Amino acid sequence: QAVVDGLDLDHLCLLDAAEAIMAMTKVSGIGPWTAEVYLLFAAGHPDVFPARDVALQSAVGHALGIDPRPPEKTLIQLAESWSPWRGVASRLFWAYYRELKGRDAAPPA
Numbered sequence: 001q002a003v004v005d006g007l008d009l010d011h012l013c014l015l016d017a018a019e020a021i022m023a024m025t026k027v028s029g030i031g032p033w034t035a036e037v038y039l040l041f042a043a044g045h046p047d048v049f050p051a052r053d054v055a056l057q058s059a060v061g062h063a064l065g066i067d068p069r070p071p072e073k074t075l076i077q078l079a080e081s082w083s084p085w086r087g088v089a090s091r092l093f094w095a096y097y098r099e100l101k102g103r104d105a106a107p108p109a
Contacts, residue, residue: 002027013043020045040087049086051075056090059097 003009007027012020017039024035033052039045050056051072060078061069070078082089 002030009042012039013045017045017048021048040090044087046087047084049076049079049082049090051079053090055097056093059093059100062100063093063096 007023012023015023017036020039020043021032021035024030024038025032033050036048036050036052039048040050054069057069057071057075060075061067064070064078066074079086079089
């Protein structure tokens with residue numbers, strides 16, 4: 001319905017991540033995690049890191065020896081140093097999580 005009402009998904013792909021997330025989260029029912037995952041998997045955005053994702057928190061915590069897993073704000077700070085490739089880092093950490101847990105963690109592409 002949001003697309004019918006004027007949400008231009010093609011245009012979102014041209015915006016920087018913060019602008020695209022802001023535009024998407026104005027739509028009722030779309031939160032920051034959903035917007036970030038859309039930008040990663042549908043738009044191929046290279047610099048999005050869904051720090052609210054528990055699997056990413058767990059994978060980063062395990063890889064970097066942070067126990068308990070880092071909360072969202074800490075993970076956002078850690079991920080800053082990976083910019084402009086935070087999207088690549090998120091995919092790598094989801095793959096790492098899959099290997100740790102023996103199951104897929106990333107949302108289906």
